[in-house]
Amino acid sequence: MNKLLEILNEINPGIDYETETRLIDDALLDSFSILSLIPELEDAFDISITPADMIPVNFNSANAIWSMINRLKED
Amino acid sequence: MTYTSILYLFIFLPGVMLLYQLAPGRHRYKVLLAGSWLFFLSLSGKLIIYLLISTVSVHHIGLWLSSCKKDLDLTGVSAEEKKSLKAACAVKRRRILWLGLGIQLGMLVVLKYSGFFSDNVNHLLKAVSYPNLLPAMKFALPIGISFYTLQAVSYLADVYYEKIPADDHLGRLALYLTFFPILMEGPICRYSQTANALTEGKPLEYKNVTYGFQRILWGLFKKLIIADRLNLLVETVFGSYKQYGGIVVILGAILYTFQLYADFSGCIDMTIGTGEIFGITIPENFRQPFFSKSPSEFWRRWHITLGTWLKDYIFYPISLTAPVKKFGKNSRAKLGKHVGQVVASAPALFGVWICNGFWHGTGWHYLFFGIYYFVLILLENLTEPYVIKAAEGLKINRNNVLYRIFQSVKLLIIVFIGELFFRAETMTAGLSMFRSIFTDFDTKVLTNGTLLQLGLSYADYTAVFLGFLAVLTVGIIHERGISIRDKISGYKIPVRWTLYYGAILLVIVLGAYGDGYIPAKLIYAGF
Structure with missing residues (x-):
């Protein structure tokens, strides 16, 4: 999780990722940030993110992103 | 038969509603499907064959995509074998998806774009003194192909990505692709948004029917009072663009934008309203775009x-x-x-x-x-x-x-x-019109009567202006998050029905139809 927080802060600093739960709904992360985030996540956690995973619910909070990473790792 | 025709509004739609209500719940979707195919036949006749090929192939390929994954037996195999079996399955599923997309998009591309392709290849060859190599290709387009193809593609992709299960119910899938209110101009629905509601067979309810007809009436207001009237001026300016320049072209562009909005959003209002009548929520396609x-x-x-x-x-x-x-x-x-x-x-x-x-x-x-x-x-x-x-x-x-x-x-x-x-009719026409805004700008047209020779009279301009004000007012109210229909339904019956009759009367009196008006097609149905 720390690694994920580090990546998020690197891509878009100034957000309290540990408590924020509306990253997409409140446009705190825009599509450019998401597109930057994906290759970083894929490299860091050895996962493959598909268009099917590109839904707001997967990116609305650090916890949601973390759950998606773990699910994709199992696949 | 289109959504604004007498045949549709007074015979087809009430007929489908009546049969739907009389049919037992589990058979109601069949009434909607038969109605949808009848509607398609009335507009595109034998071209229904393309729609049927689309429907059957989407159904079959969806199930194939799903079974391919289900059949994957990983019990008692080593981790290495598991990985290789999964990879083989992924490759197979990708090929099946491409086959499905190829069939859907192939039909769209051949029917819609082959004429454009052959024309341009021949044009290019002519430039290097080759005779016409490709025959001129022009196919009749089935109504709604651009819309139902996108719905078919989204269904296949969603099944492939396992967002939704493949549907083994051919009737539901057919209805999802061709439900008659969405057939001509969309909106482009996702399977997860409408498919289940379409086959649920909910009985007609008073609130749904009144809300549905209110929305249809609002759509007719936009289409008949604003869009079809503006069509007269737009046809004149864009059809004979060489005769006009400057302010007239600016006016043409502005009024075409409002015509397009009133036409397309009006049609979507009628679509969403028809869906509401049957208890089906169709996604919104506009949210006050001019306030952006x-x-x-x-x-x-x-x-x-x-x-x-x-x-x-x-x-x-x-x-x-x-x-x-x-x-x-x-x-x-x-x-x-x-x-x-x-x-x-x-x-x-x-x-x-x-x-x-x-x-x-x-x-x-x-x-x-x-x-x-x-x-x-x-x-x-x-x-x-x-x-x-x-x-x-x-x-x-x-x-x-x-x-x-x-x-x-x-x-x-x-x-x-x-x-x-x-x-614009062509790219050249567009460029010429754009250029003429600067080269032919003359304020005289505002006073010399030119604006009254473009197909609209004083009365027409007034009707359009009042219609535009009504749309603007409703837009401002919606932008503030207020539901006008909820407000109206809270009024006492005499007030409510006075409003309904007033709106119907307005459409009848101010609608652009009859002598002097060319029946205007729904613009997006042509795409």
């Missing part, structure tokens, strides 16, 4: 279902391909965070706008329309931090009313220019 502050916001509020379709099935798939991801990483490393991020999105954004342009039609002006918005949206994102910095430096409050007015005017000019090229 930027081109990207405009496109999040205008033809919403096409925008989200392009985002999910073009933008993300392109963005997530290995070469584009690599390009993105390099861009960010070389150009810095902000510029790199925007440049990284360019390939996918370009794909989106090329598809948007070509989806609308086969002229070069449609391609120009797509590229126009690609460039504008890219520039908007690229310059955003600098604009914010400049505003701060100049001490301009970006929430100030004057600044908001400036943003709205800028956006409207961008939209009007885009629609000028979109509506």
Whole structure:
């Protein structure tokens, strides 16, 4: 999780990722940030993110992103 | 038979409602499906064969995609074998998906674009003194092919990505693709949004029926009072564009934009209203687009279902391909965070706008329309931090009313220019009209009676203006999050019915039909 927080802060600093739960709904992360985030996540956690995973619910909070990473790792 | 015809409104729709209500719940979807096919036959006749091929192939390929994964038996196999079996399954599923997409998009491309392709190849060969190599190809287009093909593609992609299970119910899938209110102009629905409700067979309810007819009436108001009346002027200006320039062309572009909005959003109101009658929620396609502050916001509020379709099935798939991801990483490393991020999105954004342009039609002006918005949206994102910095430096409050007015005017000019090229007969005509705004600008046309020779009388301009005011007022109320229909339903019966009768009377009295009016087709049905 720390690694994920580090990546998020690197891509878009100034957000309290540990408590924020509306990253997409409140446009705190825009599509450019998401597109930057994906290759970083894929490299860091050895996962493959598909268009099917590109839904707001997967990116609305650090916890949601973390759950998606773990699910994709199992696949 | 179209949504505004007497036959549809007074015979077809009430007939389907009656049969639907009389049928037992589990058979009601069959009434809707039979009605949808009848509606299709009335517009496209034997071309229904293409629709049936689409329906059957989508159904079959969806099940094939699903069974291929279900049949994968991983019990008692080693981790290594598991990995290789999964990889083989993934390859097989990808091939099946491409086959499905090939059938759906193949039919669309051949029927809609082969004429454009052969014309341009022949044109190119003519330039190097070769005779016509390809025969002129022109196929009749089945109604709604551009809409139901996108729905079919989204269904297959969603089954492939396991967002939804494959449907073994052929009738439900057929109805999802061809439900008669969405057939002509969409909106582009997702399977998860409408399919289950379509086969639920809910009985008709008083509230749904009254709300549905209110929405249909509002759609008729926009279509018959504003769009069809403006059609007279738009046809004159764009049809004989060489005769006009300057202010008349500006007026043509502005009024075409309002015609398109009133026509398309009016049709969507009728579609959503018809869905409501049967208890089916059809997604909204417009959210007061003219209140936007930027081109990207405009496109999040205008033809919403096409925008989200392009985002999910073009933008993300392109963005997530290995070469584009690599390009993105390099861009960010070389150009810095902000510029790199925007440049990284360019390939996918370009794909989106090329598809948007070509989806609308086969002229070069449609391609120009797509590229126009690609460039504008890219520039908007690229310059955003600098604009914010400049505003701060100049001490301009970006929430100030004057600044908001400036943003709205800028956006409207961008939209009007885009629609000028979109509506022009050809790219050359569009360029010629645009040029004439500057070369033939003469304020005399405002006073010498020219504006009354474009197909609209004083009475027509007045009717359009009043209609426009009504649409604007409703837009402002909706923008504030107030539901007008909930308010109306709270009024006492005499007030409520006075309002309904008043609206019906307005459509009958002010509607642009009968002598002197050319029956105007639904614009998006032609795409």
